[in-house]
Amino acid sequence: MSSHNSGRAVFNTKFGAxxxxxxxxxxxxxxWRFPYEAGxxxxxxxxxxxxxxxxxxxxxxxxxxxxxxxxxxxxxxxAYRSLGGxxxxxxxxxxxxxASLLILSFYSVxxxxxxxxxxxxxxxxxxxxxxxAGHGQFVNLTTGWRPLIWTVVFLLTNFLILVSGxxxxxxxxxxxxxxxxxxxLVAFCVNSFFxxxxxxxxxxxxxxxxSKITSGVLLGAMGQAFFSLSLGLGCMMTYAxxxxxxxxxxxxxxxxxxxxxxxxxxxxxxxxxAVFSFNISPEAGPTLVFEVLPYIFNRLPGGMVWSTLFxxxxxxxxxxxxxxxxxxxxxxxxxxxxxxRKRATILxxxxxxxxxxxxxxxxxxxxxxxxxxMTFFNLFDYLSSNICLPAGGFICSLFAGWWVxxxxxxxxxxxxxxxxxxxxxxxxxxxxxxCPAAIFLIFLNSIGLL
Numbered sequence: 001m002s003s004h005n006s007g008r009a010v011f012n013t014k015f016g017a018x019x020x021x022x023x024x025x026x027x028x029x030x031x032w033r034f035p036y037e038a039g040x041x042x043x044x045x046x047x048x049x050x051x052x053x054x055x056x057x058x059x060x061x062x063x064x065x066x067x068x069x070x071x072x073x074x075x076x077x078x079a080y081r082s083l084g085g086x087x088x089x090x091x092x093x094x095x096x097x098x099a100s101l102l103i104l105s106f107y108s109v110x111x112x113x114x115x116x117x118x119x120x121x122x123x124x125x126x127x128x129x130x131x132x133a134g135h136g137q138f139v140n141l142t143t144g145w146r147p148l149i150w151t152v153v154f155l156l157t158n159f160l161i162l163v164s165g166x167x168x169x170x171x172x173x174x175x176x177x178x179x180x181x182x183x184x185l186v187a188f189c190v191n192s193f194f195x196x197x198x199x200x201x202x203x204x205x206x207x208x209x210x211s212k213i214t215s216g217v218l219l220g221a222m223g224q225a226f227f228s229l230s231l232g233l234g235c236m237m238t239y240a241x242x243x244x245x246x247x248x249x250x251x252x253x254x255x256x257x258x259x260x261x262x263x264x265x266x267x268x269x270x271x272x273x274a275v276f277s278f279n280i281s282p283e284a285g286p287t288l289v290f291e292v293l294p295y296i297f298n299r300l301p302g303g304m305v306w307s308t309l310f311x312x313x314x315x316x317x318x319x320x321x322x323x324x325x326x327x328x329x330x331x332x333x334x335x336x337x338x339x340x341r342k343r344a345t346i347l348x349x350x351x352x353x354x355x356x357x358x359x360x361x362x363x364x365x366x367x368x369x370x371x372x373x374m375t376f377f378n379l380f381d382y383l384s385s386n387i388c389l390p391a392g393g394f395i396c397s398l399f400a401g402w403w404v405x406x407x408x409x410x411x412x413x414x415x416x417x418x419x420x421x422x423x424x425x426x427x428x429x430x431x432x433x434x435c436p437a438a439i440f441l442i443f444l445n446s447i448g449l450l
Contacts, residue, residue: 010167011244011247014247016171017239017243017244017247017252018252019171019178020171020239020242021256022178022255022256022259023174023321024230024321024323024325025229025230025256025321026181026320026321027230027320027321028107028317028318029227029264030228030264031263031267032288032289032314033224034228035267035268035272035288036288037221037224038282039275039281041212041216041217041220041221042209042217043204043207043209044206044207044209045209045210046217046221047208048208049213049222050224050225050264051261052221053226053438054225054228056434056438057434057438058225058228058229059253059257060397060427060430060431061226061231061393061397061431062231062253062256062257063249063253064409064431065231065237065240065396066240066243066252066253067249067404067408067412068240069237069238069239069241070241070247070412071408072241073241075331075332075335075336076092076093076097076237076331079241080093083403083404084403084404085399085403088403092392092399093332095392095395096328096388096392097328097329097332098383099232099389099392100233100234100235100328101329101348101351102380102383102388103233103325103384104155104322104325104326104355105352105354105356105380106355106356106380107318107322107325108155108322108352108356108359109147111154111314111315111318111319111322112151112154113141113142114311114315114318115150115311115315116141116147117307118311118312118314121304121308122308124304126294126298126307134292134294138291142363143363143364143367144364145364147360147363147364148360151353151357152353154322155353157319158319158326158349159346159349161319162323162326162345163345163346166242170323170324173319174323177319180316181313181316181317181320182263184312184313185267185313186266187309188266188313189266189269191300191306192269192274195273195274196277197272197276197278200273201272201274201276202269202272202273204272204276205265205272219441219445219450222438222441222442223446226389226439226442229256229257229260231396232389232390232391232392232396232439234328235325235328237396238324238327239327241331245415248419249413250421274293274296275288277296278295278299280296293307293310294307297310326349326352329347329348330345330348333347355376358376359375359377361376362375362377362378363375385446386443387443387447390446391443394436394443397431397432397435397436401431406424406428409424409427409428
């Protein structure tokens with residue numbers, strides 16, 4: 001082991017390590033956010049920009065978190081502290097933990113919606129005979145008391161995986177959930193091939209019109225690349241602390257980025273042919289998943305089956321992400337506060353549940369309760385996505401690029417010289433200059449200053 005924490009759990013296999021990190025990255029951001037961002041920003045041009053930023057910003061930051069995590073084998077506080085950033089740990093640590101708990105709170109509400117939709121679709125209870133009925137169904141779902149129940153159900157599922165530990169819980173679940181998620185994606189892509197709007201949808205997604213590239217497209221693609229890979233939270237740093245010495249960090253980072261991007265692109269292949277087949281605007285926005293797609297599925301042969309499988313897909317993607325977000329606070333409670341894993345998992349789940357119930361009620365009984373003009377759901381989303389994540393990513397990039405010794409980074413990327421890694425210079429350059437500049441622009445754009 002490369003640090004003092006030699007008794008720490010380690011993922012058993014390389015596949016398990018990749019499955020968990022890809023699972024952390026893959027979530028609603030890939031299947032929900034990417035298609036509507038691509039739809040709003042012109043399809044192919046947005047996708048090209050997004051892929052460029054994934055490798056210019058995403059992979060260097062992934063490598064930085066991997067190096068810090070495996071090199072110290074510690075939680076986010078301990079990682080910064082072990083590398084000489086004791087004062088910085090008191091900023092980056094709380095930011096990561098706060099962001100993870102805020103995201104868990106509102107994310108679990110949305111994930112609960114996917115459970116409701118999946119079961120309602122399976123039983124034939126969904127009414128999407130027309131767009132108006134679909135909208136009414138969504139309003140009824142989000143404004144009643146049922147979201148409270150499904151938020152609890154989702155967080156309980158999350159808890160059962162986490163309380164079983166790193167290898168028996170997280171790794172074992174990821175080894176099952178991620179192949180199943182990709183299998184469902186492939187099945188939907190095959191279905192899309194037979195839709196009448198397949199060619200038009202694929203053309204929209206894969207044929208770039210570079211005249212459509214504006215500052216808004218670039219900033220949108222940059223933000224999607226950053227948020228899609230779960231950067232700035234400490235998720236990847238925490239998971240990397242469970243990597244074995246056999247994991248080649250550069251290769252693992254590239255594989256994670258490629259598979260995460262593949263899920264987003266496959267989601268586009270699923271959604272855009274369906275959208276064009278039924279003459280629906282690709283710019284439908286966030287309502288695309290919960291209002292537009294069920295309406296489309298309702299008009300397909302075997303629509304109930306496809307609808308059920310699609311919301312199962314969203315549920316699986318949500319679960320793999322929330323497991324990783326929970327692990328940030330759990331490792332903190334275990335290592336810094338000396339709690340047992342069971343107690344730490346209970347505490348983390350209880351905090352997320354309290355926040356989740358507030359967020360769930362934001363659409364109904366507490367819709368009039370606002371802070372700074374925002375409901376709890378919107379406030380938690382805004383604070384985590386627009387403030388905490390960019391700040392965490394900015395600190396990590398500068399710290400790894402300027403503070404951490406180049407030898408430490410090189411030793412981690414090459415496993416102390418066992419493997420070659422000829423891009424250390426370019427990697428350090430990106431961390432020092434390109435990534436901080438990009439994250440700062442993302443931050444300015446997210447708070448409306450660009």
